[in-house]
Amino acid sequence: xVLHPADPLTSLAHxxxxxxxxxxxxxxxxxxxxxxxxxxxxALGLLWSTSRFRGExxxxxxxxxxxxxxxxxxxxxxxxxxxxxxxxxxxxxxLLGPDDPAHNPAPGAVYVLLWVGLVPASLLLGPxxxxxxxxxxxxxxxxxxxRRPEPGPGPDPAPDRRPLPARLGQWPAAVGLFGFTxxxxxxxxxxxxxTLLIAITTYAAAQLLLAARFGERWFxxxxxxxxxxxxxxxxxxxxxRSDGRLVLRNPFHGLDATPERPGLVATVxxxxxxxxxxxxxxxPSWINxxxxxxLGRTPTATLGLLAxxxxxxxxxxxxxxxxxxxxxxxxxxxxAFAHSLVPIALGYLIAHYFSxxxxxxxxxxxxxxxTDNAPEPVPPLGPGGLAALQVIAVVTGHVLGVVAAxxxxxxxxxxxxxxxxxxxxxxxxxTYTIGGIGLLLN
Numbered sequence: 001x002v003l004h005p006a007d008p009l010t011s012l013a014h015x016x017x018x019x020x021x022x023x024x025x026x027x028x029x030x031x032x033x034x035x036x037x038x039x040x041x042x043a044l045g046l047l048w049s050t051s052r053f054r055g056e057x058x059x060x061x062x063x064x065x066x067x068x069x070x071x072x073x074x075x076x077x078x079x080x081x082x083x084x085x086x087x088x089x090x091x092x093x094x095l096l097g098p099d100d101p102a103h104n105p106a107p108g109a110v111y112v113l114l115w116v117g118l119v120p121a122s123l124l125l126g127p128x129x130x131x132x133x134x135x136x137x138x139x140x141x142x143x144x145x146x147r148r149p150e151p152g153p154g155p156d157p158a159p160d161r162r163p164l165p166a167r168l169g170q171w172p173a174a175v176g177l178f179g180f181t182x183x184x185x186x187x188x189x190x191x192x193x194x195t196l197l198i199a200i201t202t203y204a205a206a207q208l209l210l211a212a213r214f215g216e217r218w219f220x221x222x223x224x225x226x227x228x229x230x231x232x233x234x235x236x237x238x239x240x241r242s243d244g245r246l247v248l249r250n251p252f253h254g255l256d257a258t259p260e261r262p263g264l265v266a267t268v269x270x271x272x273x274x275x276x277x278x279x280x281x282x283x284p285s286w287i288n289x290x291x292x293x294x295l296g297r298t299p300t301a302t303l304g305l306l307a308x309x310x311x312x313x314x315x316x317x318x319x320x321x322x323x324x325x326x327x328x329x330x331x332x333x334x335x336a337f338a339h340s341l342v343p344i345a346l347g348y349l350i351a352h353y354f355s356x357x358x359x360x361x362x363x364x365x366x367x368x369x370x371t372d373n374a375p376e377p378v379p380p381l382g383p384g385g386l387a388a389l390q391v392i393a394v395v396t397g398h399v400l401g402v403v404a405a406x407x408x409x410x411x412x413x414x415x416x417x418x419x420x421x422x423x424x425x426x427x428x429x430x431t432y433t434i435g436g437i438g439l440l441l442n
C-alpha cells in the first residue's frame with residue numbers, strides 16, 4: 001500500500017520492517033520453491049491419472065439445524081444490518097473525523113479491515129460480503145420503498161429490468177478491483193478523508209444505479225468486493241452443494257466449481273498484478289523513477305500498475321496458447337485453468353498483507369472504539385518468522401495451483417497429452433514463483 005509518508009500504515013504495507021532485511025537466504029528460498037513444484041508435478045503425473053474433484057456435487061452435509069440458523073431471515077437481517085451500520089460509521093468518521101489516519105479509523109477500515117480482512121473471512125465463512133454488503137442492503141431497502149419487485153431465480157419478471165448480458169461476466173468486477181487497487185497504490189493521498197469520500201460515494205452511486213437497472217443480481221459479478229470475496233471463498237471448507245445444502249468440503253472441490261465466465265481471467269490477473277506491483281512499489285529504483293519521471297508521479301505509477309497486470313495476463317495467455325498447442329484444441333483453454341491462479345493470488349495476499357492485518361487491524365478497531373491510548377500493537381512474528389511465512393505462503397499457493405491445474409488437465413485431455421499439456425503451466429508457475437519470491441527478498 002503506497003500511502004503518504006507520514007501515514008502510520010506505510011511501514012506495514014509489505015510486512016513488519018523493511019523487506020530488504022528479511023533474514024532468509026535467496027538460494028534456499030528458490031531451491032525450496034523449485035523442489036516443491038517439481039516434486040508435486042512429478043508425483044501428480046505418476047499417481048494422479050483421473051480427475052478427482054467434483055465441484056458442487058461434493059461435500060458432507062452439515063446438520064439441518066445449523067443450516068436453518070444460517071439461512072434464517074433473522075440471521076441474514078442481522079448480518080445485513082451489521083454491514084450497513086459499519087458502512088454508516090465509516091462515512092461518519094470520514095465526514096466528521098480528523099483528516100489524519102493516525103486518529104481516524106476510516107482509512108484502516110477500508111484498506112485493512114475490508115480489503116485484507118475479507119481474505120480470512122471468506123476462507124472461513126464463504127462469500128461473507130454477499131450478506132454484509134451495505135450496497136445490496138440499500139438496494140433492497142430502496143426497492144421496497146419504491147415497491148419495485150426483485151427478480152426471482154427464473155427470468156426477470158420486472159418489465160423495467162434488463163437481463164445481464166452473458167458476455168459481461170465478471171468484467172465489471174475486474175474493472176472495479178482495478179479502480180480500488182489504483183486508489184490504494186497510485187492515488188496521491190489514498191488515506192485522505194476527501195479522497196475516500198469521493199471514491200466511496202462515486203462507487204456506491206454507480207453500483208446502485210446499475211442495480212436499479214439490472215436488479216439485485218448485478219452485485220454478484222458487478223460489485224468488485226462481492227466477486228473478490230466469492231472468488232476467495234472457493235477455497236473455503238464451507239460451501240453449498242448444487243442442491244443448496246450447506247456442506248463441509250475439500251476446498252479443491254469448491255475451487256473446481258469456479259464458473260468459467262468472461263472476465264474471470266481479468267479478475268484474477270488484477271489481483272495478482274496489483275499485489276505484485278504493491279511488492280515492487282517500495283523498491284528504491286522504482287521510487288526514484290516515480291520522482292524523476294517527466295510524466296509525473298501519478299501517471300507513471302498508473303502505467304506501472306497497468307504494466308504489472310498486463311504482464312501477469314500476457315504470461316497466462318501465452319501459457320494457455322502453449323497448452324492448446326501441446327494438448328490439442330479445446331473450446332476455452334483461456335478460462336479452463338484460470339481457477340488454478342486463485343490459490344496463487346491467495347498466497348500473495350497472505351504474504352504481503354498478513355502483518356498489516358494483525359497489527360493495523362486491532363489498531364483500527366481501538367480507534368473506532370475511542371481508545372486512542374491503547375498500547376502499541378506488537379508484531380506477532382519476528383523478521384525470520386515473517387520471512388518464512390511469506391515464502392511458505394507463496395510456494396504453497398503455487399503448489400495448490402499445480403494440483404488444481406493437473407486435475408483439470410486429466411479431465412479435459414487424453415491421458416497421453418494431459419501431463420505434457422501441463423508443462424506450459426509448470427513453466428508459468430515457476431515464472432510466477434521467481435517473481436513472487438524475488439519481490440519478497442529484493
